[in-house]
Amino acid sequence: MVAVDPVICEEAHALREQLNEHNHRYYVLDDPTVPDAEYDRLMQRLQQVEAQHPSLKSTDSPTQRVGGQALSSFQSVAHEVPMLSLENAFSDEDLIGFDRRVTERLKLPGALTYACEPKLDGVAVSLLYREGVLVRGATRGDGATGEDITENVRTINSIPLKLQTDTPPGLLEVRGEIYLPRAGFEKLNTEARAAGEKLFVNPRNAAAGSLRQLDSKITASRPLEMAAYSLGRIEGEEQPEAHSATLDLLRSWGFLINPHVEVAADIESCLSYYQKMAEIRDQLPCDIDGIVYKVDNIAFQQRLGFVARAPRWAIARKFPAQEEMTVLKGVEFQVGRTGAVTPVARLEPVFVGGVTVSNATLHNQDEVARLGIKVGDTVIVRRAGDVIPQIVSVVLDKRPVDALDIVFPNHCPVCHSPVERVEGEAVTRCSGGLICSAQRKEAIKHYASRKALDIEGLGDKLIDQLVGQDLVNSVDDLYRLNREQLTGLERMGSKSAQNLLSSLEISKHTTLPHFLYALGIREVGEATARSLAQHFGHLEALYSSSQEDLQEVCDVGPIVAHFVHEFFQQADNLEIINRLRAAGVQWPDITPQDQQLLPLSGQTWVLTGSMETMGRAEAKEKLQYLGAKVSGSVSAKTSCVVSGTDAGSKLKKAEMLGVEVLDETAFLALLTAHGLL
Numbered sequence: 001m002v003a004v005d006p007v008i009c010e011e012a013h014a015l016r017e018q019l020n021e022h023n024h025r026y027y028v029l030d031d032p033t034v035p036d037a038e039y040d041r042l043m044q045r046l047q048q049v050e051a052q053h054p055s056l057k058s059t060d061s062p063t064q065r066v067g068g069q070a071l072s073s074f075q076s077v078a079h080e081v082p083m084l085s086l087e088n089a090f091s092d093e094d095l096i097g098f099d100r101r102v103t104e105r106l107k108l109p110g111a112l113t114y115a116c117e118p119k120l121d122g123v124a125v126s127l128l129y130r131e132g133v134l135v136r137g138a139t140r141g142d143g144a145t146g147e148d149i150t151e152n153v154r155t156i157n158s159i160p161l162k163l164q165t166d167t168p169p170g171l172l173e174v175r176g177e178i179y180l181p182r183a184g185f186e187k188l189n190t191e192a193r194a195a196g197e198k199l200f201v202n203p204r205n206a207a208a209g210s211l212r213q214l215d216s217k218i219t220a221s222r223p224l225e226m227a228a229y230s231l232g233r234i235e236g237e238e239q240p241e242a243h244s245a246t247l248d249l250l251r252s253w254g255f256l257i258n259p260h261v262e263v264a265a266d267i268e269s270c271l272s273y274y275q276k277m278a279e280i281r282d283q284l285p286c287d288i289d290g291i292v293y294k295v296d297n298i299a300f301q302q303r304l305g306f307v308a309r310a311p312r313w314a315i316a317r318k319f320p321a322q323e324e325m326t327v328l329k330g331v332e333f334q335v336g337r338t339g340a341v342t343p344v345a346r347l348e349p350v351f352v353g354g355v356t357v358s359n360a361t362l363h364n365q366d367e368v369a370r371l372g373i374k375v376g377d378t379v380i381v382r383r384a385g386d387v388i389p390q391i392v393s394v395v396l397d398k399r400p401v402d403a404l405d406i407v408f409p410n411h412c413p414v415c416h417s418p419v420e421r422v423e424g425e426a427v428t429r430c431s432g433g434l435i436c437s438a439q440r441k442e443a444i445k446h447y448a449s450r451k452a453l454d455i456e457g458l459g460d461k462l463i464d465q466l467v468g469q470d471l472v473n474s475v476d477d478l479y480r481l482n483r484e485q486l487t488g489l490e491r492m493g494s495k496s497a498q499n500l501l502s503s504l505e506i507s508k509h510t511t512l513p514h515f516l517y518a519l520g521i522r523e524v525g526e527a528t529a530r531s532l533a534q535h536f537g538h539l540e541a542l543y544s545s546s547q548e549d550l551q552e553v554c555d556v557g558p559i560v561a562h563f564v565h566e567f568f569q570q571a572d573n574l575e576i577i578n579r580l581r582a583a584g585v586q587w588p589d590i591t592p593q594d595q596q597l598l599p600l601s602g603q604t605w606v607l608t609g610s611m612e613t614m615g616r617a618e619a620k621e622k623l624q625y626l627g628a629k630v631s632g633s634v635s636a637k638t639s640c641v642v643s644g645t646d647a648g649s650k651l652k653k654a655e656m657l658g659v660e661v662l663d664e665t666a667f668l669a670l671l672t673a674h675g676l677l
């Protein structure tokens, strides 16, 4: 074999060290110090060097994370130290009982210290390191024997291929959970849906499925993460005296440790930790199904030992389930503003993910076919995070003999016009257009809604009556309503009629973003309407814009450009706009701006509490003017929270998640700095 030039050896070594360091900063610390392009350059250089000098390749090289040769089967792995499971607690009393048993067994006079950890909902794994290098990854299996998934775990970026220490223990077995963050799960399913493939039921199944791949290149394409939560074995180094110190040691070696792990001085603090985590559960980036409490002192753990297949020193307190079974009682078809006919499942009410769910969308015909669902079926409903409830699967074993097929109507359930399905689209639409009272009603509801023209007092029931009695056919008719017509309606006294007429007057003074949103152009939501308004400045500029011009607007792709262009090409739509303007609807023009250059573009802000100097709507518009998105809930992705007086749970969440918080004075200073005050 030809010896490799020592300079090249040195370079390869240095590249690996740098790439491992950047990888750790990016995937474990979430704090990268170099741009992606620089990482890619280093990686390319290392790949080049290894290709030219194959003897330099090694299994712990960062180039090996992309997956390798497919296997024909997985080998089995015997766990020298069995991988146990946990006893469950379902209430505060169960947890207090656990603490009492443990304290009595240890004959302790005082309170016990516990490590409190999120119970991550993924797949348990064991990772083996020899002299600091990852040599094996295995599933838990039945606890005694698992499967060798080394090739697959190597592709997971948050797993160190080499420990970050110059003095690694001779042997180390680390245990933890591999999981798929919710964003990755949604992305995988969006892609699968578009490709007409089978969807994953939940992030845990998706993580398990991704690890079960014989071809590690497939695993490499899934954005899996791993958090370490315990030590299986260690040789050549003393285990720290506390579990929490063990996690600190693992963190220092490069493992990801869940950022919400805390040490509680007594069982009362454990109970409040549970409450705190239950509150922020929906905002976390990954599914957790409970909290694991572990006696922190390792000597105590050893004294307590095990029962059957679970340790006496730990317990899992479960959260309310995010998936439950219920029965599909029927399906109704709803017609939306754009004519989309959506099947809505009527369910036997079921408590899931903290709320009672009795309806769930079935999206469209493809989704119904994919689920293979029938009326009468027992189904699994999932509600997790901020996502609306979904039916994820059918329990076929429980299908009754008289289960009924879901038949899509050929005619609109409201106006009876034929329904049509455009080639390549999943949605079935009513062809009635404005003949269809359902579409008209929805268009008017949208126009009057808070984010559009915000017409106070014009609620859904009133719109149903106005359209039902032919008083309003299109939005401009609203401005021709008079007091006599209104007082003739159900539950409408002269005072309410007067109030509504005043609200209609007030609504005439609007802004271009609100007006554009109110028009109900397909695929144009609040944010797109704002981008369009800020880019073009005035409505006429939109009339004459081509699809190419439109695609220059931030976040506008070919689909949105197509719908916007089509909307302004239709004479009927221009006619309605003219009639609205003739009725007095008006807005100031805007000085066009380049979205990407706005000071807060790309950031998400949250407003909470009340401010003395301005209302929430005004504060929101100012932030949006500076390019920020304004959201109603705090999550790890929130850039900043503006907190007025009487701020409640949002402020608490922000503090827990370590999100920056500005008080009113600081917020006003920011606005002044940008010339908005």
Ligand code: IVH
Pocket (backbone or CB within 6 Å): 084, 085, 086, 117, 118, 119, 120, 121, 123, 124, 125, 176, 177, 229, 230, 292, 311, 314
């Ligand atoms: S400790 C003997 N800690 O929960 C100790 N387990 O039934 C056993 N899990 O499949 C594990 N998060 O994979 C522990 N922070 C955590 C955990 C956790 C999730 C899973 C684990 C196992 C199940 C226990």
